[in-house]
Amino acid sequence: MLSLLLFSVGVNTFDYLGSILSYVVIAIPIFSDVYGDLSPAELSTLVSKNAFVCIYLISCFTGLIDLSSTLSDVAGYTHRIGELQETLLDMTLKSWGGEIPDESEWDMDRAAEWPVAEPTDTAFLLKRVSICAPSSHKPLIKDLSLKISEGQSLLITGNTGTGKTSLLRVLGGLWASTQGSVQMLTDFGPHGVLFLPQKPFFTDGTLREQVIYPLKEIYPDSGSTDDERIVRFLELAGLSSLVTRTEGLDKQVDWNWYDVLSPGEMQRLSFARLFYLQPKYAVLDEATSALTEEVENELYRIGQQLGMTFISVGHRQSLEKFHSLVLKLCGDGRWELTRIKVE
Numbered sequence: 239m240l241s242l243l244l245f246s247v248g249v250n251t252f253d254y255l256g257s258i259l260s261y262v263v264i265a266i267p268i269f270s271d272v273y274g275d276l277s278p279a280e281l282s283t284l285v286s287k288n289a290f291v292c293i294y295l296i297s298c299f300t301g302l303i304d305l306s307s308t309l310s311d312v313a314g315y316t317h318r319i320g321e322l323q324e325t326l327l328d329m330t331l332k333s334w335g336g337e338i339p340d341e342s343e344w345d346m347d348r349a350a351e352w353p354v355a356e357p358t359d360t361a362f363l364l365k366r367v368s369i370c371a372p373s374s375h376k377p378l379i380k381d382l383s384l385k386i387s388e389g390q391s392l393l394i395t396g397n398t399g400t401g402k403t404s405l406l407r408v409l410g411g412l413w414a415s416t417q418g419s420v421q422m423l424t425d426f427g428p429h430g431v432l433f434l435p436q437k438p439f440f441t442d443g444t445l446r447e448q449v450i451y452p453l454k455e456i457y458p459d460s461g462s463t464d465d466e467r468i469v470r471f472l473e474l475a476g477l478s479s480l481v482t483r484t485e486g487l488d489k490q491v492d493w494n495w496y497d498v499l500s501p502g503e504m505q506r507l508s509f510a511r512l513f514y515l516q517p518k519y520a521v522l523d524e525a526t527s528a529l530t531e532e533v534e535n536e537l538y539r540i541g542q543q544l545g546m547t548f549i550s551v552g553h554r555q556s557l558e559k560f561h562s563l564v565l566k567l568c569g570d571g572r573w574e575l576t577r578i579k580v581e
């Protein structure tokens with residue numbers, strides 16, 4: 239920390255006071271009478287040229303220093319991507335029982351058809367699961383057994399920090415449980431399980447690419463046949479104006495989606511994506527937190543009509559009508575599971 243502070247002070251001092259150096263450098267030979275034979279006009283030209291060269295060098299040097307910080311950012315990102323690749327390879331190895339088959343043995347037809355798991359009416363099976371946050375012994379959930387099946391939507395509630403998001407991370411395989419077994423019996427992606435976080439993910443690119451993400455590779459052509467569906471789902475999510483704003487689905491926009499959309503619009507856009515992909519199970523981590531109760535109800539109602547089973551984290555009681563079970567996390571590992579009565 240101290241070295242970073244000293245480095246930053248050094249760079250800034252050099253940036254702002256560096257130009258004075260040029261005068262100090264030229265003052266030495268002038269006062270040592272090295273340029274005694276020059277007229278005052280020639281001397282001032284020399285001083286000015288020297289100042290120009292010095293300032294130019296300082297500017298180049300500052301550019302280099304600035305580049306070095308960009309370079310360290312790139313190195314950081316590269317390192318993280320490398321780690322992600324290693325983890326993915328590790329997971330693939332585990333799922334193939336320690337050995338990846340030769341490329342010639344890949345079943346490409348099967349890979350193109352999502353999902354690959356055997357159809358089942360259960361998405362998650364939890365047996366006596368206990369969860370702690372990483373590098374902490376504080377229990378978030380103790381001894382939870384649960385089956386999440388089609389048509390049996392689950393609402394997870396509880397105070398801040400009781401472990402609602404942590405449970406979703408365990409369901410998604412991002413975190414391991416400390417005890418018990420967690421089985422995911424269906425695939426990620428369309429027709430399987432889709433996770434919608436509180437802060438949605440957007441890519442650079444057109445409006446179509448935001449809606450069809452992550453299927454860009456499967457539907458690479460613009461102007462494809464499902465334009466009507468995309469526009470319809472954007473309308474249902476309350477985003478018809480966005481199509482006008484982007485001048486169509488395929489106009490390359492030069493903005494960052496996170497900068498131009500409000501948090502509510504981002505959540506609506508991720509619901510348009512959810513409607514388009516129509517997974518069997520939608521895992522929603524406070525995915526409507528920036529929206530009003532009415533809008534939340536409407537989006538859930540459409541999701542329900544599209545046949546989705548929800549696993550939601552939410553706080554509003556009005557959400558209960560879209561779920562069959564409520565799992566309330568009470569802190570210190572305690573929980574209550576109740577079935578919602580249909581009126």
Ligand SMILES: Nc1ncnc2c1ncn2[C@@H]1O[C@H](COP(=O)(O)OP(=O)(O)OP(=O)(O)O)[C@@H](O)[C@H]1O
Nearest residue numbers: 371372373378396397398399400401402403404405
């Ligand atoms: N990556 C992490 N490393 C260590 N501890 C974490 C990490 N993520 C969360 N925690 C801790 O785990 C506990 C549960 O966090 P979690 O995000 O699951 O709570 P939550 O119930 O979803 O809260 P909120 O309602 O605020 O979203 C918190 O005490 C949090 O500080």
